[in-house]
Amino acid sequence: MSTVQPRVPLISVTPRGLYCARGDFYIDPWEGVDVALITHAHSDHAREGSRLYHITQPSLSIIKRRLGADGVYNTHIYGEPFTLGDVLVSFHPAGHILGSAQIRLECEGEVWVVSGDYKRDYDPTCMPFEVVPCDVFITESTFGLPVFVWKSxxxxxxxxxxxxxxxxxxxxxxxxxxxxxxxxxxxxxxxxxxxxxxxxxxxxxxxxxxxxxxxxxxxxxxxxxxxxxxxxxxxxxxxxxxxxxxxxxxxxxxxxxxxxxxxxxxxxxxxxxxxxxxxVISDHADWPALIQTVRETGAKKIYVTHGYTDELSRFLNEQGHSAEPLETLFAREEDA
Amino acid sequence: MKRLVALFEAIDTTTSTKNKVTHLAEYFRAAPPADAIWTLYYFLGRKQKRLVKRKMIQEAVQELSGLPDWLFEESYSAVGDLAETIALLTETIGPKALSDVPLHIWVQDRLPSLSKLPDEAQKDRLKQWWRELSTEEVFILTKLLTGGFRSGVSERLVIRGLVEAFQWDEAVLSEKLIGDWPITDEWFLTLGSAQREGLSLYPYPFFLASPTDDDPGLLGDISEFAVEWKWDGIRSQIVKREGQVAIWSRGEELISQSFPELIAMAGTLPDGTVLDGEILAYEGDTARAFANLQKRLQRKKVSDKMVKDNPVVFFGFDCLQWAGLDLRDQTLKQRRETLDKAVREFAHPTLRASHLIHCQTWADLFELRKESRSRQVEGLMLKRWNSVYQMGRKKGDWWKWKIDPMTLDAVMLYAQAGHGKRANLYTDYTFGLWKDQTLVPFAKAYSGLSNEEINKLDAWIRKHTLERFGPVRSVMPLKVFEIAFEGIALSPRHKAGIAVRFPRILRERLDKKPEDADSLASAMELLNAPTVQS
CATH class of the missing domain: 3.40.50.10890 (Rossmann fold)
Structure with a gap:
């Protein structure tokens, strides 16, 4: 007889940011931590003070410039997995800016993806967004209202x-x-x-x-x-x-x-x-892109952060997804 | 239609007055007269009644985009403008096949045809149109449909645009554009020619006084000026021509129906008469509060009882036409003689000539001015005896020397909940003045309203919130208040560049629309005004 234990979520929200206990690391923490995984080099995501940073290879020079050259940076190329504790980690292009990444976490057969900031529009200055199939998708929602639709x-x-x-x-x-x-x-x-x-x-x-x-x-x-x-x-x-x-x-x-x-x-x-x-130029996903992306990941559970969290989750729920807002300290981005 | 959209965008994206005039001129030169006349109509702030229900338009766009009610509302609250929300949401229908139907076809045929259809058919027709319209066109057409179009330029600039386009005479043009006129291409083409035919009851463009921005002693010798009290009434012209009478407010609105006793009085005047003056709530020999006048204005039809309970008097201070003769090029001295004679000859209890104040020195006048408040007046008017009657606000000959407090009409922008007894009630307000097409916050005020007024305003604020920032709400910029303050100074720390002392609310200006509120420029004019303790 096997008992079905409710799974402990792979990622939890802590006062220092998104934390993965099984791998003992933070993603885009807002203060210094031991091990930080950074989705991209914008200052509200890449902050000073951590002992060790895991970042993408193309973001190295930018992050060095912003956080200092003497930090400890482990660089990774897109799609190449590495292990932290019990977790298999890999970076995947987010199409937001040069070196930006979604972070894929796999643990005991369950896959989580943290989108960071992303867009689906054409942008040859960085690698285009890659759809990463997952069980749980944490999406941004900076422009999560249907009035936000971009031109080319x-x-x-x-x-x-x-x-x-x-x-x-x-x-x-x-x-x-x-x-x-x-x-x-x-x-x-x-x-x-x-x-x-x-x-x-x-x-x-x-x-x-x-x-x-x-x-x-x-x-x-x-x-x-x-x-x-x-x-x-x-x-x-x-x-x-x-x-x-x-x-x-x-x-x-x-x-x-x-x-x-x-x-x-x-x-x-x-x-x-x-x-x-x-x-009207944005490096974030517009409304149609947010909806499309959530659908394409095939995620069973969607957490919405960073923007119009209530609105996007409610709409996704009405569309038959299972979504809920994830309260984080990210403020609305005025310059997006 | 695309030409109008381009004009609107061009005006919207420049802060320079000169550029706005140039854009208007280019438009009027290029547009077919049948379209130009409609643009003129809307840009002068004329409005047609709402053609369809807002709700219907909203439902149509929701059906098209598949959005639930709550998401539409959230979008609306993020955008802050219904027509813009609708326009942006029409983009969710995907690529459109754009066509360009002329403006006059839209406003003469297409839009009116919509109001005749049943609701469902209205929606279908709208959806069909949207597929042919750019987002910007949907925005403007929705504004036209709901009667909410606002050009963002003043009447004066529109007239300057026409003058620049066709070298028409500004004076003739201003006069012709007063009151009602036919919205036809023929009429547009005759705008430049001198006489307006068959339109005999229109007033002359009003001459407006400027605030004194200095010690009036510097204006010259006091004997050069006619000095009058500045009454708190309704500036108006009474026009009697061809046996008929019309009364026009300064905003060029016909207010005859509010004042039947003045109509009766003016009926006894000779044909071809135009008197300029102030309508005052007045009983016996005492002026009464402006509120009594407002009661008259708010009624569609004024009853005998209303006339009896709220008596008014027309205080004439100028005579612009007499027995068919245009007197505007005469001196004020000459015009005043005609006025005094008329008032004497046509003795009528509701017609008086304004009191002239005789003071030997500015110092005496300065003393007398201190009585303003007890006399229920706003200060003094100073008019050069040798001046002709000009058009609009031209500096130099007519001055208003208001007593403190200084006041400005400003638009409510933000509201914040109070503390203690006033917790959960929006009692602290921020007001803005116009700078080009934007409202710049210039003062915060939280006293001056009665509890009942605060309660009403609180309910209004909750219904008209645009955005929330913690305890602060931004509200739709619709309400105009008269704000009084004791002093004004330059202040680089404030967004408006000025700071005012002890700002407070005098009253809500129900008679003013947001676009009638004062500009930052008029605040700047007050900077050097003398501060007089009254």
Missing amino acids: IAEEAEAIYRWWQKNKDLGRNSILACYALGKSQRVLHALQEFTNQPVLLHGATQALVDLYREQGVPLIATEAAADYGKGTKGQLILAPPAAITSVWARKFGPFESGFASGWMRIRGNRRRKAYDQGF
Whole structure:
């Protein structure tokens, strides 16, 4: 006679983050721990202070830059399993930014996948998302409402190009706010189709662009904005969102400001943030992609984190899935 | 339709006034007159009544996208605008076969035809249209269907756009666009020609006073000015032409029906008369609170009892036309003589000439001004005797010298629950002023309302919440309040760039729409205004 024991969940939510007891490691912990597995290099996922980091090989240079070169990093290539305690672990492409990963955990025949941040849209600056069949899927839900549907990057890149040229004709600069890691490089890659005029970069963006180039990602020609002074006209300048309202931007006046973000899908956000122009470009899954992905993983249980958790879980339940919100400390991402 | 969408987007994505005018001019030059006249109509803030039920549109988009009610509501609450929510959700139907039906066909034929259909057929028709429309077109058409279209540019800019497009005369144009006009391509084409035919009861464009932003002593010698109290009434023009009378408010709305006794009075005036003045709640020799006037405005039909219980008087302060003669190019001195004579000759208890205040020095006037509050007035009006009657707010000749507190009409943006006795009740409010098309928060106020008003407002806030941030809710920017404060100063720490002292709510301006609220620019004008203890 065998008794069926209810399984202890492979991953639990602790004050320090997602924890796997069977392997004794944390995934994207929000404070220093002994062993940390990192899905990607954005600062709300990759934090300082852990003794040992397991990361993907392509994210190494970026994570080193952000967390310091003297940390201990075990790098892994996509799809190659390694063992931590009782758990077989592997990284799989998430399509979010260069080096981003979903993390697959297998223990006693049960498979869990932690999606990290991911998208399904075309993005040649990183490996495309891979569907990893699993029993339990932990999905993000940053844009988990049906009003969030993305246009193609080509369409939005063309809109950026046109905006830039229009401002150029009027003797103005165009400063585009976009996240320094991932978003900027995606825009710089997509712009190649429309022009070969160089794009100017804020220092913070420049450093990360260099790291992408080192890994062979083809990007449009760029120059340091710092080398340009007052009187600069007709340039497209990429900068992190915070820089636009800072003193730094002043020397590039007159300029129009734009913001590349999924939140720009909504007019009210554009107005509140007082950008002249919004471009709907996101490195997160839109509503159709979230639904599609959940279905394709074949997961029996879905945990929803990071965004519209209540809304997405309720909808999935109504669609016949078994889903519930996973409360974590991740805040809503304003720059996504 | 696509041309209108492009115009709307162009205006929406620039903060420069000059660019907005240019976009408008380009549109008016390129658009067929049959479309241009409708764009003009909507951009001037004219509205048609709602053609279909909102609920029906919502149901149609839910049927199409397969979304449950609650998810629609969540989406709506994230987007904050019903038409935009609907437009975004129509994208879930997949690729569309886009067509371009002209604006005038939409508003003259297609949209009205919808209201004649039964509900189910309405939904089918909408779904069919959506397959041919871009998201932006769905957004604008839904706004038109629900009567909620707002262009985001002022009437003045629209007129400047037309002037730039066709080199039409701004004065002629402004006058022609007052009141009702035919929405036809023929009429659009005649907008530039001088005379408006068969439209005899329209007022002249109002001349508006500017706030004094300095010591009035710097304006010149006091003897150059006609000085009057600034009454808290309804600025209006009484027009008598061809045996008929019309009364227009400053917002160019016809308010004749609210004041039958004034209509009767004006009937005795000669044809071809236009008087400019203030309608005041007035009994015996005492001005009464503005609320008494509001009672009159809120009624569709004013009963005899209402007239008796809430008596009014028209205080004329200017005569713009007399016996068919346009007097606007005469000096105020000359016009005032005509006015005084008219008031004397047509002696009527509801027609008076405004009191002129005679002071020898600005210092005396300064003293007298302190009586403003006890006299139930807002301060003083200073008008140059040698000035002609101009159009709109032109600085230089007409000034309003208001007493403290300074006030601004602002739109409620956020509400926060109070503490203690006021816990769970939204009692702390943040108000915004216009800057281009956005409302910038400028003051927080939590006193000034009665408990009953707070309770009503609390219920309203709960129903009109856009987003929640902890204890704070952002609300739909629909309600306008008059905010009073004691002082104003530049403050880089505040988003609006200004900080006000002791802000409080004077009253809700039920007579104002959000777009009528003050702008940050008008707040800036107050920066240098003299602070007078009254």
